[in-house]
Amino acid sequence: xxxxxxxxxxxxxxxxxxxxxxxxxxxxxxxxxxxxxxxxxxxxxxxxxxxxxxxxxxxxxxxxxxxxxxxxxxxxxxxxxxxxxxxxxxxxxxxxxxxxxxxxxxxxxxxxxxxxxxxxxxxxxxxxxxxxxxxxxxxxxxxxxxxxxxxxxxxxxxxxxxxxxxxxxxxxxxxxxxxxxxxxxxxx
Numbered sequence: 106x107x108x109x110x111x112x113x114x115x116x117x118x119x120x121x122x123x124x125x126x127x128x129x130x131x132x133x134x135x136x137x138x139x140x141x142x143x144x145x146x147x148x149x150x151x152x153x154x155x156x157x158x159x160x161x162x163x164x165x166x167x168x169x170x171x172x173x174x175x176x177x178x179x180x181x182x183x184x185x186x187x188x189x190x191x192x193x194x195x196x197x198x199x200x201x202x203x204x205x206x207x208x209x210x211x212x213x214x215x216x217x218x219x220x221x222x223x224x225x226x227x228x229x230x231x232x233x234x235x236x237x238x239x240x241x242x243x244x245x246x247x248x249x250x251x252x253x254x255x256x257x258x259x260x261x262x263x264x265x266x267x268x269x270x271x272x273x274x275x276x277x278x279x280x281x282x283x284x285x286x287x288x289x290x291x292x293x
Contacts, residue, residue: 151203155225159195163188166233175293181286194276201262201272210265217261224254241290248284255280
């Protein structure tokens with residue numbers, strides 16, 4: 106009994122089964138509880154890593170004195186909205202990544218994991234680069250890379266889990282808006 110089906114796409118592998126004593130039989134209810142706890146633990150990890158990275162960057166570099174000092178048009182977001190939307194985007198992409206992983210997406214599509222990691226890395230770097238240092242040209246390059254990796258993640262998610270794809274859509278809209286803001290910052 107090397108694997109059991111938890112839910113379509115959720116697999117309980119041999120490592121979990123070996124943590125239960127071999128002479129101990131679990132009831133159906135106990136197996137469901139055991140699987141649910143394992144799924145919740147992996148969900149917590151998948152969401153908390155991108156969220157905590159984003160929160161750490163905001164706490165370390167979140168002042169954005171340069172961004173506040175620049176005269177901006179009315180449609181530019183305030184700094185608190187940029188931070189809040191970045192946290193929301195990190196949460197949504199963490200959840201979408203977990204759904205994609207749970208359905209076997211990272212195993213089925215070998216290029217999806219590097220794209221996802223690149224997306225998280227670029228999203229974390231943009232905030233201090235543009236808002237604190239004020240490197241708008243370099244920030245625009247990072248925004249374009251961010252949008253490209255996020256779009257590639259969206260396409261990968263679409264093939265495996267439609268709900269994960271839908272969670273990536275608001276993130277795409279947010280990064281497109283940030284790219285426009287970043288472009289306008291160059292000429293201010």
